[in-house]
Amino acid sequence: MERDELKARLKARLKEYMEIPRLSGYEEKMARKFYEDMKQYAHKVETDQAGNVIASFPGTDSSVPSIMVFAHMDTIGFVITCITPDGFLKVDRVGGVPEKVLQGLGVRVGSENGSYYSGVFGMKSYHALTPAEKERADGIGSLFIDIGAVSAEEVRGLGIEVGCPVVYDAFYKELLNDRICGSYTDDASGLTTLCQIGEALSRTPHKATVYLTGTVMEEYNARGAMLAQRKVHADMAICLLGAGAGDTPDLKGTNNVALGDGVSVNLFNFHGKGTLNGNIIPRPMLEHLKKSAKKTGIPIQRQAARGALSDSAYLQLEDGGIPCMDMGTPDRYSHSPMEVLDLKDLQRTGELVIEFIMGIDKEFSLNRF
Template identity: 60%
Template sequence: MSKGDGLMRREELKDKLKTYMATIRLSGYESRMAYQFKADVEAYADHVKIDKLGNVIATFEGTDPEAPSLMVFAHMDVIGFVISRIEPDGFIRFERVGGISEKIAQGNAVMVGSEDGRFYPGIIGAKAYHIQSNDEKAKVDPFSTLFIDIGAVSERQVRELGIEVGCPITFAPRFVELLNDRIGGTYLDDAAGLVNLLQIASAIKAKPPKCTVHLVGTVMEEFNARGAMMAARSVKTDMAICLLGPGAGDTPDQKSVNNVVLGGGPAVTLFNFHGKGTLNGNIAHKGLYELLKKAAQENGIPLQRSAARGALSDTAYLQLENDGIPCLDMGTPDRYSHSPMESCDLKDLEQVGRLVAALIDSVDRDFPLHRY
């Protein structure tokens, strides 16, 4: 696409990514991110609302009322913790929210929320190496044994801050610029997708498409993967694209997993499945996938492919709404997902927005919604 396409450029994307990565937004407590994203997308859309559940919905009316509508979405929430107990000596016990491994928790800086919306810095305690037994050095401590230290000396001091059981905790925000246009830091999942939504909004503003488009920041993906489903009920979309890239398989520990690499361009997930009590996932809609491939080819954008077990997105439930909603998962590849320091390539991020904007521009009344 040309420089006249209205799309945000790489430096703009990086600045917005830094802002979103620093915005505290635990699943179920996304209000800061919701109001931030709403204010940002209002620069492009005439109709923006926050629904009852907390989803931010920006609607762009298409030029052809006969064309099917499309919802493009990214989740606003992140993984983290909630307070489960406050000890008499001021230490804080917690439960995890979303998929977090015990292996990456200890020794990390966190932000502990209060009931009035303020946040206080803390540390997930880690026993010093030189006082651990040999058995302790060889095992991972379960979450039930971990605690957070905010510097308080008593339970009373903690409660006087408005910190109570049920309050949110997230990893402390971090943002670092790595070599080769790569970024590291907290909660790229899914700050990257939210930035792409703004990028796409800027393109739609410059050139309205035939189809009506709903750009949505969704809630509670990390908790129950149902937020997008509720947004789709509100806008009654005909099809949907989830902006959530797969994990890259280019690190020493992942080279047998897939062919996705950082810097290799946008990646589409053709199959995902989560079987641990969920028994759900998504197989990419053929029509949307073919449209994505065509847009990539016509715009000279490389397209990577992924198929994996062990994970899912909101599309797992969204696809079952109404009489069936065609769905596709695609986005910016990342490394170290669901850890305190994730990583992505800004070149990939920029190309995702360009690719989805091109796909949107090609949707017309003849697009087949049926799977076959």
Template identity: 40%
Template sequence: MSGTVRLGKVGERLKTLLCDLMLIPGLSGYEGRVRKYLAGRLQELGLVTRTDGLGNLIATLDGDSDAPSVMLFTHMDQLGFIVRKIEPNGFLRIERLGGVPERALPSQEVLICVAPGRDRPGIIANKSHHATTPEEKYKIVPYQDLYIDAGFASADEALEAGVDIGSPVVYRPYWLGLSDQRIAGTSVDDRAGCAVVIEAARQIIEQPDRPTVHFVFSVQEEFNLRGALTAAQVLQPDIAIQLDLLLATDTPDMGYRGDIKLGGGPAMSMYSFHGRGTLNGTIPHPALVALFDQSAQSIGVPLQRSAHVGALTDSSYVQLVGGGVASVDVGFPMRYSHSSLEVCDLSDLEGLTTLLVEAISRIDDSFSLDRDDYE
């Protein structure tokens, strides 16, 4: 592989966490295996974990009770499919779960999740090239017309293998290193965020002065963006810091969307709006914009800015809990969102971790959330 930058201890830990997590399937609503892995890592740090009724994983680190409390959260689920029909000949029809791009599906490898040790590989079939008409060669096949070939000769054989209506299906868990710093994988969104929260927790624990921090790994973000709501309703944080991807715009097809570069450092969203099917998004609280700007400047970490339509995070709902939660989306640049192989840069994850630790350590009993102090 190319690349001359050697990872330090933090970078190596982040890489190990990210790569481990990308190999664990966890479709929205079926996050159990990911949750167990993350709970194990938190418990190794001495944190006590709990799971709410929806499946969110929560660990609380007590701090200054006079300072605003913080919910640092990221989602642990991934997008994929649900089996909707098993054909008599054993082929599987699927429903799309989350924003899966139909144009990138034929011939993809998938994993049908039955149970550890019993998962079944398969492929999304692509009609034989020699039999396609000229019109078909340039047509995007709707997902309803696609099917999975998992090697079954009959519906009974599929059922005997544990595959049934409702079985979760994900892209085949996989990762590869593109360079010493850059990683491609099946669920960088948002297993990279999970890795950063674990590493940030490791470092925040060592901070003598800190607010109370709730580390939350949320469920069902890719499904309906509301999984984190139940955690926020119980925790009632004053501040919500959400970690997720920020769209990298440094590829030939994305330059018009903004100025976010892979390897350019962590990023902060100044505006997000879905624009399709929901009137929701997040405009960050000015106190948190100032906090992250000042923190980045103080420690010399470059902080990129993003503003775009077309994506949404669960902060858009968390911010509406109670009398309102001061919220901000920060994250890492990522290429090729929602495809079977997304790409991130480990230096951005390391920079994001450093920035989070610095910003959270600055939240004390004098930290103001009064908008009139900023607007």
């Protein structure tokens, strides 16, 4: 019963976070919400110059290593580049937006005063498409957004200007088998896990000092956590970002991660698309995670993948080298407007990280040699 209650609470929080518009650089609404939520649990909650929200949970033994656990508050989306005289909006991508899902898609268009308006990516009427156009995904440069306005003056009258943010429509749907589908589970799931951890830390004494941090700008430059570290100087860090599952017909055989089969951990990631960076898991953290998994009976799913990185790539270079581990709730269709995750995995991610933290004691060593 208690587990069902926890799952219901996680689900409600996940939905709330998924629906908050929070493009990289425009995280304020999310940051304020996360700040208020963490205040219920933390000794101290503060923000830094970059906009990261840091909740501190002092440990009972200052001689054991401290840890920062973080998830990013921002999302991918778009920035307005041009307003046409007849009131359409041209945009560019912010972060890794897949262009092939955009035409006919609903969006929220932000204004300078913070309000959001409904819009849609236009698409040439199906009946007017040539055979070649039917096969093709148009690039962002030829797309446009329609908010129903009839002139540039009307658009500007709402406070919508060049540089304003645009995000996917809020969407949330419950699928079979505890699976949730919708916009921006990336990284609403990680933030939800931070709250689950915060609640546990507020109830149970722990030796290690813990910083639970909501970070900014991950989808833009992956360096928000690096700036938070300059404030807290943690001895190690966990980045809560789930691996992309390889259990759909199009990805079978590429990795062993499946939805519903447990928490994912990245042994290796590497961007490799023009950015020579990634993270290789530090062995002491992996060994401690394996021990925590065994103790809780929570399965971990290993992934080693090229094509992505997280803030860990840059955070690991701070303070003479911070051991970082990427782990979290696996997802499908990442960066699409319909990401899918499994609530059972989400719940177990929190439980596993809580065990990891509780197990940090004097014997725990970060030495690699």
